[in-house]
Amino acid sequence: MASSEKQLKKQAEKGIWKSYFRLMFKAKLPWGWIIFVSALYMFSSTITLAFPNFASKVATGVLKPYIIWGTVGLIVADVIMSGVVRYFNKLLVAKIDVSYRSLIWERLIKSPLRFFDQMKPTTMITRITTDATKISTVLGSYLPSLAATIYGTIGVVAVIFTYDWRLALSVIVYIPLYLIFNLFYGKWNYRAFKETYNRLSTLTQFLSELLMSVPLIKTFVTEKKEDERGHKNLQYYYKANMRRYIIMWVENPINGILSITSDILVILYGGYLVKAEIITISEWLGFFMYIGMLWGMLGSFLMMYVEIKKSQGATDRIAALMDGDLEVSERNFSISKLEDNIVFKDVAFSYGEKPVLGHVDVTIPVGKVTAIVGPSGSGKSTIFSLLQQFYQPNSGEILVGKTPISEYHLTDWRDLFAGVAQDSPMISGTIRENIVYGVNRDVTDAELAEAAEKANALDFIKGFRDGFDTYVGEAGSNLSGGQRQRIAIARAILRNSDILLLDEATASLDSQAEKFIQEAMDTLMQGRTTIMISHDLSNVQDADQIIVLNGGTVDGIGTHDELLKTNELYRLLVQLHTSSSAG
Known part of the structure; x- marks a missing residue:
């Protein structure tokens, strides 16, 4: 020994x-x-x-x-x-x-x-x-x-x-x-x-x-x-x-x-x-x-x-x-616009030994709004991570039409996405630097103001002495949650990507801030393939398609009215949301 x-x-x-x-x-x-x-x-x-x-x-x-x-x-x-x-x-x-x-x-x-x-x-x-x-x-x-x-x-x-x-x-x-x-x-x-x-x-x-x-x-x-x-x-x-x-x-x-x-x-x-x-x-x-x-x-x-x-x-x-392994950016095909549906074909994924998704088969239609709902830990955020190729599936594949997304140049593929999350990340710098972050071209002051106005952010930005040159603090600490959200929306508007990811974008906001954010997101979603995650089911009722996840598998797919009739878990989620809202 x-x-x-x-x-x-x-x-x-x-x-x-x-x-x-x-x-x-x-x-x-x-x-x-x-x-x-x-x-x-x-x-x-x-x-x-x-x-x-x-x-x-x-x-x-x-x-x-x-x-x-x-x-x-x-x-x-x-x-x-x-x-x-x-x-x-x-x-x-x-x-x-x-x-x-x-x-x-x-x-x-x-x-x-x-x-x-x-x-x-x-x-x-x-x-x-x-x-x-x-x-x-x-x-x-x-x-x-x-x-x-x-x-x-x-x-x-x-x-x-x-x-x-x-x-x-x-x-x-x-x-x-x-x-x-x-x-x-x-x-x-x-x-x-x-x-x-x-x-x-x-x-x-x-x-x-x-x-x-x-x-x-x-x-x-x-x-x-x-x-x-x-x-x-x-x-x-x-x-x-x-x-x-x-x-x-x-x-x-x-x-x-x-x-x-x-x-x-x-x-x-x-x-x-x-x-x-x-x-x-x-x-x-x-x-x-x-x-x-x-x-x-x-x-x-x-x-x-x-x-x-x-x-x-x-x-x-x-x-x-x-x-260690590095991400491979140069692949077989380029892509500049999403022109076909995104298809999850028998996709399974796990974080280490912990399985998260098991044999998921769903289609995300191009140009439509798809909502993903389900209990905590059901794999909703993992869907977003796999879509952006932060991780690769353990088995199965994700396709655009008939082409696996892993075949597209990684930078081209990620350029198709813009996102607004519950706690939108910000860099230490000015409001201007945060809005244009990830926008790979020169942005004029007029474009900047227009994006901020569409995001319902222009009024509060003008309220600062330095306007767009106001320092946001470390990770945006000088701004409120609603202000950070609207800056993230302005960034997404300027980025003008084909696919929009919304992850609990109105969570933890007061009613007034939520109203501003919802109006800005309605503008942002127009003409884009939108995929949203929300525990607030009032935000997903108008979606073209709702995917219900439970324990890493698909429990149901349909519109709000269809799922109310056919899916027990969705009915339960709606009842819980209605009860909490009434309380």
Whole structure:
């Protein structure tokens, strides 16, 4: 059992490295810049490698002009190169960062809706911000630095052997011990970091959900309960974080012991070689300085290894996004106008393991008004989602005439739709920007005013000091529900699409607002194929066709009068609506 778990861990580790390298080539990385910055790092390392040889001579009294000026020149060159390397390194990180953020955003915006059902908004934000930053830091800083550190390490080892091979060999034997410890330490540190990061994500999600629910918490007086839950989540994160800090602390004493042991050996054995006149004091001092550089470079390897391990979690998450399915826009046929009926032919659909629609056969006539009614959870909104191809049926097909809608170019097909929903979504911006949103042409002020007037929105828009340039607030928070609905109707009028989807468009409105909305929708529905969902059955009585859904299947189809005579569920729904209206 233990061996199988180890095997699974090794396979997972290989998978992480595989996704890591694959992701490096997914984005359009500035490889020319990476090579250029790597070359700068190497040139800086060359300057650093030359310094101990000059400095050791100055320290032992060798004050020849070329030694003094060489030492000063190397110090100045090192300072200048450090500044140059840092500057171009920051530029490189910024270039890689924007490349990965753009790639992630492009993947997110082209992913199917099913992907967003499985991933929370806070998680998606983390992908674009935190995860992208970690990867860009590794590729922009540590990748060029790694090349220079390898170059510098080889250079130091080569130089110390020119001083005395016995002294060099006595130090080199410590390197495997140092690397073995740091290899295991890096994995240990990575596991601790991953656990802490996961707990931080849990804490962030908890806090974001609660902060959005403060009115609910205060309404039901659950502050004490949520305070306890908050402390529990904070402690959960605190324990993991403390464990990580302890693991981080372990590194310094152990590496310090290894470094001090090496220094003692160099001092004692080097002193013996000087006394025996095998090497000079200048060579001994130079050797000691190079060994200090060697341990610094080995420390850099450790830091880079740990940071790369940390970034693997981010890489794995982004790679999962990169490997996900995307919506296919380019298909076999174009379509610019709906000229035939829409037919659901034996359509079944489920969200994961939960079946929602089962073998639905209906026809939506072109140019007519079709209403869909039924109890909550019967699959009404799913019909809308399948029509717009947010999801694909598990079985069966949706046709226009005899052509499956999945054969039409996706952008062409979705351009046929305009919609007004119960809580019409709005973007942060002005009223003007919201009305023209999704309208793929320039809109004149006259057209804008005409659409607003037809939507019964012009009067309240003019009532604002900035008119159409009034800021609507985040998700339209500065507007009332009725005002948001009328702006959505104005948008649908401007979009002038063939198919109109109305999803509880007058729900949760007062009678005056509902009157304005209903008048605007009557104007909007003229000459279009309209499909509406409504629990208010007074809104559907004049529909050309009413589809009654129950438990994901079609319970009846007909006009209002026909269904009152033939469909028991529809009669029950009408009675319930009449009773609630009378109450």
